[in-house]
Structures are given as C-alpha cells and as structure tokens.
Amino acid sequence: MSISSQSNHPEHLAHLARPRRPGTEAPGRGTKNFILATASATCSLIVLDTNVVAVSLPAIARTLQASFSDVEWVVSAYMVAFASCLLPAGGLADRFGRKRMMLLGLGVFILASVGCGLAPTASFLNIARAIKGVGAAILLTAALAIIANTFHEGAERTRAWAIWGTCMGITTTIAPLVGGVITQWAGWRWIFLINVPICLILVTCARYAVTESRNPSNSRIDVIGSTLFGVALMLAMWTLIDIPTHGWDSLATWSRCFGAALLSALFVLHERATKHAMIDLALFRQPRFVGAVLGMFGYAACAQVMMTFLPLYLQNAFGMSAVKAGVSMLPFALAMIVGPYIGARLSARFHGSSSVLVAGLLLIGTGNLMVAAVTSFASYGLVAVGITVTGLGAGVMNGDTQKAIMACVPVHRTGMASGISTTTRFSAIVTAVGVLGAVLAYHTQSAFEAALPGGYAWRETLGRDFLTRLLAGDIAQALSHLDTAARTTMTALASQAFAAGFSAALTVAGTVALVVGATVWSLYRWQTKIERA
Incomplete structure (x- = not known):
C-alpha cells in the first residue's frame, strides 16, 4: 500500500499553501532545489516506511509470537491514524507554520520509530505504529505544503512536482526489496530503527533550509468531526480484524459494529450542521x-x-x-x-x-x-x-x-x-x-x-x-x-x-x-x- 498514487497529481494537498503575507515567514538559507530535495526526501521516507513493513510481517510474527490479528494491526494501526489525522494536520500546518509542523512530525516519527524497533510485544508495536501514523500525517501535509509554497507557478512548479513524483515512484518500487534485505540480513527491528538517523538528517536540513510559512486567517479545525471519524474508523477496523477470533455473532463484534455505525451517523449529522465541516456532503x-x-x-x-x-x-x-x-x-x-x-x-x-x-x-x-x-x-x-x-x-x-x-x-x-x-x-x-x-x-x-x-x-x-x-x-x-x-x-x-x-x-x-x-x-x-x- 502506498501513498505514491498521488505522485502524478500532488495538488491534492497544494491548497495547504496560501499566498505569502509579509511578516509571516522566517527566511531559510537553502536554495529552492535544496528545499525541494528535503521535502521530497521526507515524503519518500513515509512511502518507504509504509511499504517495507509488509515483507517483514512474518518475521515480526515469529519474534513476537503475534497472531494474525496482531499482524494486521501492524498495518492498520498506522493507516487508521494516518487517514484520521490528514485533514486536521493540514489545518495545523496552515495555522502554526509548515516548517514548525514538519519538525514536529519528524520528532514524533523518530520517537515512534524507536518504540517500534524496541517493541517487546505486538501490542506495544501496534501502539507505536499508531503514533507513527500521526507523525506521518503531520509530515506529509507539511512537506507538500512547503513544496507548494516554495514553487508557485509555471514551469518551475511543474518541474518541482515532477521531481517529487519521480522520487515517490522510485521509492515505491524499491521498498519491498529494501524491506526484504533489511529483514533478512539485519533483522526486522532495523526497518524501524534506520529511520532515526535519516530523520535526524532531515531535521538538520529542514532547520537550515526551509522558510517558515503559515496562513493566520485559516479557519478553525473541525476537532469534533475529526475525532468522530477517527474513532468510527478505528472501531470498524477493530470489528473486522477480530472477527476471525470472536466470530460474527459475538457480543464484542456487534458492540463494536454498533459503535462504529453510531459514530459514523453522528459524524454525518455534525458535518451537516457545522460551519467548519471537513467534508461538504x-x-x-x-x-x-x-x-x-x-x-x-x-x-x-x-x-x-x-x-x-x-x-x-x-x-x-x-x-x-x-x-x-x-x-x-x-x-x-x-x-x-x-x-x-x-x-x-x-x-x-x-x-x-x-x-x-x-x-x-x-x-x-x-x-x-x-x-x-x-x-x-x-x-x-x-x-x-x-x-x-x-x-x-x-x-x-x-x-x-x-x-x-x-x-x-x-x-x-x-x-x-x-x-x-x-x-x-x-x-x-x-x-x-x-x-x-x-x-x-x-x-x-x-x-x-x-x-x-x-x-x-x-x-x-x-x-x-x-x-x-x-x-x-x-x-x-x-x-x-x-x-x-x-x-x-x-x-x-x-x-x-x-x-x-x-x-x-x-x-x-x-x-x-x-x-x-x-x-x-x-x-x-x-x-x-x-x-x-
């Protein structure tokens, strides 16, 4: 599974970059190409981290004596957190600064990678993966916004997105092989721990090169809608993943299913009523x-x-x-x-x-x-x-x-x-x-x-x-x-x-x-x- 499917049309998050306003930016010292390289490398790290894990799942199961549902959650915990946080993360980048949020995302990603790499149990690993998904959402929205804010129009903008897309495509292609090599020759824990030095390099590059930008007039974040959607998605996934263990007719299955349906209905009602809805129905x-x-x-x-x-x-x-x-x-x-x-x-x-x-x-x-x-x-x-x-x-x-x-x-x-x-x-x-x-x-x-x-x-x-x-x-x-x-x-x-x-x-x-x-x-x-x- 890959986020590289957005590589040909990354404008899906380009709206995060607003017109520049005097006094809202702290100048960076990097050239535009260096900023592009830093942001593209950050997005490539997310793609790599997403796609190398699948090859290592059997090795993780053997080491941690994990069940199939535990292994599914290694993927799903990350994806649920990632999907739930994309929209609010974009709003935070607009309001508090894209560079600041990129650095925050890298910090969360580092801590979560250490937690994944040192995880003593499958449950610990899955919690760390969920935290990592939050960091990945912050990183992706901030990095794309930085590119959109740095390259505004014309051939320069087209070239920037083409380079970004090429990086995503290459990373997606090599990710399974990289995951296999690391898992077999160094151990699956290094799939996560290798992120630490890479993130530290990216932190240094971002602090040095990237110009801060924000949109002070950005509308407030739909916290209630984001929470309802995220919890409903989590309950739905919990229901599906645990069906082989509990069965279709168990109390646990039906209670989670009911909870997911109820929260989904509340989400729809909230989105119809609020002025700051994250989705216009x-x-x-x-x-x-x-x-x-x-x-x-x-x-x-x-x-x-x-x-x-x-x-x-x-x-x-x-x-x-x-x-x-x-x-x-x-x-x-x-x-x-x-x-x-x-x-x-x-x-x-x-x-x-x-x-x-x-x-x-x-x-x-x-x-x-x-x-x-x-x-x-x-x-x-x-x-x-x-x-x-x-x-x-x-x-x-x-x-x-x-x-x-x-x-x-x-x-x-x-x-x-x-x-x-x-x-x-x-x-x-x-x-x-x-x-x-x-x-x-x-x-x-x-x-x-x-x-x-x-x-x-x-x-x-x-x-x-x-x-x-x-x-x-x-x-x-x-x-x-x-x-x-x-x-x-x-x-x-x-x-x-x-x-x-x-x-x-x-x-x-x-x-x-x-x-x-x-x-x-x-x-x-x-x-x-x-x-x-």
Whole structure:
C-alpha cells in the first residue's frame, strides 16, 4: 500500500499553501532545489516506511509470537491514524507554520520509530505504529505544503512536482526489496530503527533550509468531526480484524459494529450542521463525484492492499525468504510505473476520466481473478502474470483518480475535495485489510480442516493458536515441536490452505473491482444524461 498514487497529481494537498503575507515567514538559507530535495526526501521516507513493513510481517510474527490479528494491526494501526489525522494536520500546518509542523512530525516519527524497533510485544508495536501514523500525517501535509509554497507557478512548479513524483515512484518500487534485505540480513527491528538517523538528517536540513510559512486567517479545525471519524474508523477496523477470533455473532463484534455505525451517523449529522465541516456532503449529490470517489475506493481497496497480503502469500505458500519475496513483488511495482502512460493515452483518446477509471478497475479485477485462479498451482510464473496485470491497472489509475475527483468541483472547493479523496484512499486500504483478512482467515481454516484426516484433533496436536500463527507467516515455529515427517506433511497442508485462503481473498477483491468499475461507468452515464437534459 502506498501513498505514491498521488505522485502524478500532488495538488491534492497544494491548497495547504496560501499566498505569502509579509511578516509571516522566517527566511531559510537553502536554495529552492535544496528545499525541494528535503521535502521530497521526507515524503519518500513515509512511502518507504509504509511499504517495507509488509515483507517483514512474518518475521515480526515469529519474534513476537503475534497472531494474525496482531499482524494486521501492524498495518492498520498506522493507516487508521494516518487517514484520521490528514485533514486536521493540514489545518495545523496552515495555522502554526509548515516548517514548525514538519519538525514536529519528524520528532514524533523518530520517537515512534524507536518504540517500534524496541517493541517487546505486538501490542506495544501496534501502539507505536499508531503514533507513527500521526507523525506521518503531520509530515506529509507539511512537506507538500512547503513544496507548494516554495514553487508557485509555471514551469518551475511543474518541474518541482515532477521531481517529487519521480522520487515517490522510485521509492515505491524499491521498498519491498529494501524491506526484504533489511529483514533478512539485519533483522526486522532495523526497518524501524534506520529511520532515526535519516530523520535526524532531515531535521538538520529542514532547520537550515526551509522558510517558515503559515496562513493566520485559516479557519478553525473541525476537532469534533475529526475525532468522530477517527474513532468510527478505528472501531470498524477493530470489528473486522477480530472477527476471525470472536466470530460474527459475538457480543464484542456487534458492540463494536454498533459503535462504529453510531459514530459514523453522528459524524454525518455534525458535518451537516457545522460551519467548519471537513467534508461538504453536498458534493455527494453529483453522480460524477460519487463515481470518482468510488473509483478511488476500488483502486485502493482492491489493488494497493496487495502490498500487504502478497508478501505473506509468497513467503507462506512458496517458502520464500524475505529478500526473495521483495524481489518477487517487482512485477507489480514495475507495472505501476508503466500504467500511467497507458492511462494518459486512454485519457487523450477518449477525452475523459471515466474511461481511465473503468479500464483501470477492469485490469485490477482481471488481474486479481487471474492470481486467484492459479494460487493452487504453486507456480510463481503464473502468479507474476496476474500481479503484473493488477499493477498495470493500479498504474492506469495512479493519479487519475485524484484528477477525476478534482475535475468535479470548482477551484474554491478543491481543498475539501482533495481531503475527501485522500481520506477515501487510506480508509479503503484499512477496510480492505480487515475484510480481506477475515476472508483469508476463514477460508484458510476451512481448507486446512478439509485436508486433514477425519477426526484429526489438530487443536490438541498443533496448538489452538496454530492457525493464527500460520496466517501471520509463522509456520516453521508453529510446527517446530513435531517430528520431521509430521512437520513436512503439515507444512505442505498449511501452505496449500493459505494459498486457498489467499485465492478466496483475491476473488473477493477482483469481484469488487469489477462491480465498482461497472458502477462508476453507470454513474458517469447518469451524469451525462443530467447534463444533456
């Protein structure tokens, strides 16, 4: 999962930069290029930190004896905090200063990275990851605002965003490989601890080079709306991730689900009533806007979530090392680089975003279903073809989802629309991790139990936590107490069961992508009919 999908159109947060006002800025000593390099490196750090973690999840599970839900929270705790804090973080940068907030974000990121690297338990790690998500939101909004405030218009601005986008694309491509190398050769803790010296360098660069800027007239932050949204999202994710443990009919599941629904309803009521709403719900009366937002949701939920589950599949089903899993993800990442060129040609040929969104979702759905169909063949070559198709679809939509949303609103409302877009992206990733994780867990258990001899009491022989350790990528340690023959047999059965669960999860993801694609196409046709009437 990656924030680099914003690389082609980073103007989604450019509204954070307001016109300069005399006396509101403390001059920095760096050149514009140095400021651009500092801000781009800061955003690259967030991309790298987001995407290196997935490859290390099995190693984290083995060390901390973490369950599958614990492993899901390593990703989700970060994403929930990140998605919930993006909008208020932008307001804080406007009000208190972009440079100041960038330095604050780096400080939070350093402390959270140390906490992650030294975490003694999975719970401690997940709390540190949530704090890190807050720091990442502060960093991203501040860094993008600094770029937008430094490069104002014309070719200079275009060049700056192009350089920024190139940095994001390169970082996304190499992140899985970097994560695999660090995990295998230095240990997973260094995935987090390596951030400390990098952040200290960035602090030095930011203090030296960046000019302070702020907007004293910025409207107040919607604290109540941000809190309601964040807690509702957290409860929804908690519900989905813990379903394999508690079941659909448990009190814990239904109480959290009710809490999420109640807070979501209160959020909608609050946004309709407040003058300082973070979301203008009137935008959702436009079919084209709804279609564009759905396109963003389908893209993030069905393609970007691959960055979380694919490394687990490669290591569980094929027994790959962390490094080899990182290398094996390159077809997906490289296809994402090629995809935007296909999207640009489609957009030029058909003169509209609807064709690009529908084509991208069609490729994503087809690619996921292709992988789902071949998981049981234990052939990486077949899997590589499928993930390449999915990567192409993700690349086709890379940035065009943002452009489609921004094209639906007038200039004075682009800030709010971009906030909806960014929040939709990360909420979709977190939702997909929970939903697809539940599907993966259920079908893995079903396939494993179906493959066992009749009456075999696997919970007593293998341990009641065996399946959660299997799902987390901890097969070797979970079976270490068995003799060699039994271990070999159970490892094969467990790997096949995980492949079956992964196939089911991708079937759901592929189907959802195709359904969302058809819905987007229908909404755009509806909008066309309205405009012609």
